[in-house]
Every structure is written in structure tokens, then in C-alpha cells.
Amino acid sequence: MTASTGPRTLYDKIFDDHVIDRQEDGTCLLYIDRHLVHEVTSPQAFEGLRMTGRKVRSPEKTLAVVDHNIQTTDRSKGIQEEESRIQVEALAKNAKDFGVEYFNELDKRQGIVHIVGPEQGFTLPGTTIVCGDSHTSTHGAFGALAHGIGTSEVEHVLATQTLIQKKAKNMLVQVDGTPAPGVGAKDITLAIIGEIGTAGGTGSVIEYAGEAIRGLTMEGRMTVCNMSIEGGARAGMVAPDQKAFDYLQGRPKAPKGEAWDAAVRYWETLRSDEGAHFDRVVKLDAANLPPIVSWGTSPEDVISVLGAVPDPELIADEVKRASKKRALEYMGLTAGTRMTEIPLDVIWIGSCTNGRIEDLRTVAKIVEGKKIHDSLDYAMIVPGSGLVKQQAELEGLDKIFLAAGFEWREPGCSMCLGMNPDQLKPGQRAASTSNRNFEGRQGYRGRTHLVSPAMAAAAALTGHFVDVRQLG
Amino acid sequence: MQPFTTLTSTPAPMKVVNVDTDMIIPKQYLKTIKRTGLGTALFSEMRYKEDGSENPDFVLNQPAYRKAEILVAGDNFGCGSSREHAPWALLDFGIRCVISTSFADIFYNNCFKNGILPIKVTPEQLEMLFDDAERGSNATLTIDLEKQTIKGPDGGEISFEIDPFRKHCLLNGLDDIGLTMEKSSKIEAFEDKLKQRAWA
Numbered sequence: 027m028t029a030s031t032g033p034r035t036l037y038d039k040i041f042d043d044h045v046i047d048r049q050e051d052g053t054c055l056l057y058i059d060r061h062l063v064h065e066v067t068s069p070q071a072f073e074g075l076r077m078t079g080r081k082v083r084s085p086e087k088t089l090a091v092v093d094h095n096i097q098t099t100d101r102s103k104g105i106q107e108e109e110s111r112i113q114v115e116a117l118a119k120n121a122k123d124f125g126v127e128y129f130n131e132l133d134k135r136q137g138i139v140h141i142v143g144p145e146q147g148f149t150l151p152g153t154t155i156v157c158g159d160s161h162t163s164t165h166g167a168f169g170a171l172a173h174g175i176g177t178s179e180v181e182h183v184l185a186t187q188t189l190i191q192k193k194a195k196n197m198l199v200q201v202d203g204t205p206a207p208g209v210g211a212k213d214i215t216l217a218i219i220g221e222i223g224t225a226g227g228t229g230s231v232i233e234y235a236g237e238a239i240r241g242l243t244m245e246g247r248m249t250v251c252n253m254s255i256e257g258g259a260r261a262g263m264v265a266p267d268q269k270a271f272d273y274l275q276g277r278p279k280a281p282k283g284e285a286w287d288a289a290v291r292y293w294e295t296l297r298s299d300e301g302a303h304f305d306r307v308v309k310l311d312a313a314n315l316p317p318i319v320s321w322g323t324s325p326e327d328v329i330s331v332l333g334a335v336p337d338p339e340l341i342a343d344e345v346k347r348a349s350k351k352r353a354l355e356y357m358g359l360t361a362g363t364r365m366t367e368i369p370l371d372v373i374w375i376g377s378c379t380n381g382r383i384e385d386l387r388t389v390a391k392i393v394e395g396k397k398i399h400d401s402l403d404y405a406m407i408v409p410g411s412g413l414v415k416q417q418a419e420l421e422g423l424d425k426i427f428l429a430a431g432f433e434w435r436e437p438g439c440s441m442c443l444g445m446n447p448d449q450l451k452p453g454q455r456a457a458s459t460s461n462r463n464f465e466g467r468q469g470y471r472g473r474t475h476l477v478s479p480a481m482a483a484a485a486a487l488t489g490h491f492v493d494v495r496q497l498g
Numbered sequence: 499m500q501p502f503t504t505l506t507s508t509p510a511p512m513k514v515v516n517v518d519t520d521m522i523i524p525k526q527y528l529k530t531i532k533r534t535g536l537g538t539a540l541f542s543e544m545r546y547k548e549d550g551s552e553n554p555d556f557v558l559n560q561p562a563y564r565k566a567e568i569l570v571a572g573d574n575f576g577c578g579s580s581r582e583h584a585p586w587a588l589l590d591f592g593i594r595c596v597i598s599t600s601f602a603d604i605f606y607n608n609c610f611k612n613g614i615l616p617i618k619v620t621p622e623q624l625e626m627l628f629d630d631a632e633r634g635s636n637a638t639l640t641i642d643l644e645k646q647t648i649k650g651p652d653g654g655e656i657s658f659e660i661d662p663f664r665k666h667c668l669l670n671g672l673d674d675i676g677l678t679m680e681k682s683s684k685i686e687a688f689e690d691k692l693k694q695r696a697w698a
Binding site for chain 1: 513514515516518520521524525526528529530531532533543572573574577578579580581582585600601602603604607608611612661662663674675677678679681682684685688689692695696697698
């Protein structure tokens with residue numbers, strides 16, 4: 027296998043530009059431009075370096091930030107939970123010992139690694155970006171080739187600034203039309219996953235294109251690329267355009283002056299050529315898309331908010347039928363129940379999927395001057411980074427949230443994966459703007475329904491799902 | 499890394515699709531800073547009851563499968579998070595081979611870094627292997643990586659595909675980083691070329 031010839035896709039171009047070595051069987055050594063590191067998937071990698079006497083090859087291409095483990099309440103007196111504290115302290119020490127820049131839990135720039143990267147201009151078009159976290163696909167919104175890796179690969183990248191890779195397939199997801207007001211990036215991504223299934227993108231890199239994707243803000247594109255992994259694709263990407271350049275210009279780590287101009291000239295070439303080959307093309311019309319809600323324990327288990335819980339008995343395949351029956355049992359739902367009739371206990375807003383300023387503005391607009399519903403146990407908002415939090419407070423959004431009865435927390439991954447004290451209790455049912463509704467994901471025996479920030483906000487006011495389009 | 503050559507074991511059937519890495523190892527066990535000792539946490543939310551006692555219905559708690567080194571599972575095994583704790587937990591429990599119709603990409607990769615062989619088979623072959631596995635300790639499978647075959651209890655044989663480079667590394671227990679370090683002059687040459695792109 028040689029480098030791609032003829033018309034190339036965006037993925038082909040970035041991949042080709044990073045190949046250091048290509049073996050006969052197509053296995054490539056790929057150069058990695060940017061490496062993000064967090065506390066949960068890195069300690070064993072640094073330990074590996076110590077044991078073998080290896081160094082971090084390019085500390086300046088590595089950025090460490092703490093996000094998964096930390097409490098979202100006051101952190102001025104340190105990390106409360108002992109095991110979490112040990113992991114956080116290990117990251118601080120590793121960053122110091124190996125000369126890697128590190129944002130600790132009190133740093134204004136700290137936040138969820140995938141929100142911090144773009145915010146700092148560390149994420150750039152045309153770069154290869156990896157992190158020991160599957161939602162690294164987020165950075166693809168800028169036209170970067172970005173994907174999650176395991177801890178052994180984290181160690182490999184730290185030691186060599188490269189990754190052993192085989193070229194994935196090219197998949198195009200084209201989303202046409204303009205969605206209705208209240209329907210947005212999260213509904214688009216959930217609809218795509220519903221369409222292709224949670225293994226639909228396995229072995230592929232997805233390029234998102236079409237009018238609806240072009241129409242999204244950078245925040246929206248990040249939401250879509252973020253959940254590529256829920257459709258099985260390690261990476262998702264959007265060709266960079268003026269919106270991407272405008273977002274990045276002036277960010278602390280973005281190039282400046284002549285370097286910026288040279289970069290933009292190159293970035294403008296980063297689009298799929300006319301006639302480039304895609305192994306698979308999926309088309310979706312956003313114009314008639316309703317708000318989407320998940321009903322089961324896989325992100326492919328989605329339905330319109332106006333729909334009802336589907337009947338697993340109608341599935342022909344035995345193993346799949348049994349799995350979906352198990353999902354309904356876990357979720358405490360019966361087939362035929364209308365989605366709008368399911369009572370909720372918790373509203374959770376945040377994550378690398380939907381913890382950006384635009385998401386918080388959407389929520390604020392819906393809940394301003396109103397109160398969260400009495401039947402809820404609580405409603406919580408966790409900003410994606412310290413800078414998102416600061417911006418929200420500058421705009422007075424925190425006051426709107428607090429007046430409506432929301433909790434307003436410190437930034438981090440929080441209940442998206444529940445590694446910190448923010449967890450659902452057994453049986454508690456949440457509308458969540460996160461990315462995974464797996465069994466136990468947000469807390470042991472907790473029940474998660476994935477929704478957009480607008481849908482979560484609307485559900486907070488009523489205690490159940492409502493069609494946010496009808497709120498006017 | 500321990501090389502993988504051949505393996506003979508009773509296979510354990512797990513007839514669930516989309517087994518995600520949260521299921522394989524829940525988040526509370528990710529706070530470790532070590533790679534070892536995660537075997538007791540494997541599938542913990544399915545494997546143990548709320549009081550911490552074993553759930554007798556769970557496949558790996560049944561007498562025939564407690565020492566299984568092969569897991570036969572439904573489609574899209576290992577989806578979700580990139581946590582390498584999932585293969586670490588499987589390995590620590592004793593599982594050295596997982597067979598399914600498909601695997602999530604990151605999990606698939608992570609297996610090879612830890613001496614675990616993930617094998618992709620067709621839906622028909624998976625059905626047969628589920629049948630074999632459900633026979634309990636009366637049935638064993640023999641995996642031969644060199645020959646790329648799975649031999650069933652009744653003498654039937656299934657061939658499987660595997661990437662030649664990955665096969666080579668697994669057969670010899672090779673360390674990726676060591677292999678890449680041998681190419682350091684190529685990496686340096688690439689970095690020299692990169693200097694033309696001051697922005698990168």
C-alpha cells in the first residue's frame with residue numbers, strides 16, 4: 027500500500043502528511059503533533075517510561091490537565107477522595123518530572139481535556155491529535171485527525187511522538203437541510219448514531235459534510251465530532267473553514283503573525299477533493315429532524331421525543347433481542363410508553379459533548395425567570411472548563427441558573443462518567459447532556475437518557491421530556 | 499509482553515451485543531495507578547450482587563467457566579471508553595482470547611498491547627462457537643495463532659484473519675516502543691521536515 031493517489035479525502039491528506047514510515051503490509055508509523063494527557067489513563071504510561079529509563083520525546087507537544095476524577099465542589103482545600111487525590115498528585119508529579127505543561131485543579135484554564143485543547147488553540151487544523159480518552163474525536167471539528175488511544179499507546183506517544191497505525195476506511199456522513207429551532211448538533215449526532223448503529227463506523231474515519239454541518243457553530247461541530255466514537259468511529263472530522271479559523275485566531279497557543287498566515291494557507295487546502303472516494307456514504311435530512319432522546323443503554327437506542335419506547339420482541343436476531351430486553355429492564359421501562367410520560371429525577375448538564383459556553387447560553391435562555399420542577403431530586407450544571415465558567419459568570423448565566431434552582435459547579439468530567447462524587451443513585455433517572463447511557467455509567471444502577479442541552483433545560487422545568495420546539 | 503502462540507480452554511459464552519468497557523470494568527476501578535490486580539473487578543456489576551456476593555447466574559461464576567481463558571461474545575465487543583483497564587482486567591482474570599463478530603477499534607488495539615488475541619468470525623461461526631461454549635467443560639477450543647485456526651471440540655476448524663504485523667508482535671511478545679525506537683533516524687528526518695511548518 028502506497029500513499030493515496032488521485033482525488034483524496036480530508037482524512038487521506040492529513041494521514042499522508044504524517045506518515046514517517048510505511049511497511050509492506052500497510053502498517054504505518056504516524057507522527058503525532060499534539061498529545062493531551064489526563065490523570066486516569068496516564069499514570070501507568072509514565073511508570074513505563076520510568077521503568078525503561080525513557081524520556082518524553084517532545085514535552086512541548088504534550089499538555090496535561092486534570093479532569094476525570096476531581097470533585098466539582100470547592101477544591102481550594104484539595105481533592106477530598108484519597109484514591110482520586112493520589113491519581114491527581116501522580117499527574118502533577120509526572121508532568122513536573124518529565125517537563126510537561128500542566129493545568130491543575132485550581133488553574134482557570136483547567137477543564138475537560140477536549141474543551142481545553144480548542145480553547146487554548148492547542149487544537150489546530152491539519153494536525154494529528156491523540157489522548158488516552160475516546161472522546162478525542164471532538165478535535166476533529168477543526169479538521170484535525172484526532173482519536174482516542176489506550177495507555178500503552180499513550181506511553182508510545184510520550185516516548186516516540188509517533189503511533190503505529192493502519193489507514194482506516196473513509197466514511198462520509200452528509201447532513202442536508204436546516205434543522206428547526208430548538209433542534210441542533212446533539213439531535214443530529216444522536217440521529218446519525220441511531221441510523222448507523224453503535225458499530226456503524228467501526229474501522230472508519232467519518233467526515234461530516236452538508237448544509238446542516240456547515241451551518242453549525244464550532245461548538246456544534248465539536249458536539250457532532252465528539253460522539254463519532256459512539257457510532258464506532260475513532261475519529262470524526264469537518265473540513266476547516268473561516269468559522270474554524272475565526273475560533274482559533276488569537277488563542278494562546280495558536281500561531282501568530284506570519285506563522286498564522288502560512289498556517290491558514292495550508293489549512294485552506296484541507297478539504298476532500300472533488301471525486302474523492304468514500305467507502306461508505308450516509309445521508310441524513312436535518313430539516314425534519316425532531317428532538318432526539320435515548321431510551322436504552324446504548325447510544326444507538328434513540329427515538330424522537332414524540333415517539334414511544336420500542337418493543338424488543340420485534341427484533342429478529344436472538345442475541346440482539348435479548349440485549350435490548352435487558353436494556354429495557356435496566357432502564358425500568360416498558361415498550362409502548364410515550365417518551366414524554368417518563369418522569370425524571372435528575373437533570374445533568376455538562377461534559378465534553380455539551381459543556382461549552384454556547385450550551386450554557388441555550389440552557390439559560392430556556393430557564394431564565396423560571397424554576398426547576400418540584401418533582402426533581404436536583405438539577406446540576408457543570409461547565410466544561412474554568413474559562414467557560416468565567417465567561418458564563420461574566421454574562422450572568424450563573425445567576426439565572428441559581429435562581430432557577432440549578433446547582434452551579436466547578437469544571438470537570440463530573441457525572442458524565444461518575445468517577446468523582448457526582449453520581450446517580452440506584453434507580454435514579456436522569457436527562458443528561460453527556461454521551462453515554464451505558465449500564466452504570468453515571469452511577470451504579472443509574473438510568474441515563476441522552477439529550478441536547480435545550481431538551482435537558484426544558485425537561486428541568488417540567489420534570490419529564492417535552493418537545494422543546496413547542497416551547498416557542 | 500507474554501507471547502501468544504496456542505491456547506486450549508473451555509470457552510465462556512457471553513450472549514450480549516455491544517459489551518462496553520464500562521461493563522468490562524466500571525469506573526470505580528480506574529483510580530488505580532497500576533496495571534495489575536484488576537481481575538476481581540472484571541464485569542463487576544454483572545458478576546457480583548449488591549451485597550458483594552457472587553451472582554450465580556453470571557457466566558464466569560458458573561463452575562465450568564471459572565477458569566475460562568476464551569470468551570465468546572456478541573457483536574461490537576469493547577465499545578465505548580478507551581480505558582486499557584478493560585484488557586488489563588480480562589488478562590488479570592485469565593482471559594487471553596476474545597471471539598466476536600466485531601470489536602470496537604480502540605479496544606481491539608489495546609488487546610494486542612497486552613498479549614490478548616481478539617478474533618473476528620462470521621455470524622454463522624459465532625453461532626457455532628456459542629453452541630460449543632454452552633456445552634460447558636465438555637467442550638474446549640484450541641486456538642493456533644501461527645496457523646490462524648480455531649479447532650472445535652468435534653474436530654471442526656475455523657480459519658481467521660489477522661494483520662501480519664500484529665500477528666508477528668503477538669507471537670513473539672514484542673514491545674512496540676522498542677520497535678519504533680529502532681526507527682528513530684526516520685522520526686528525526688520527519689521532524690526536520692516539520693520545521694518548515696513553523697505553526698505545527
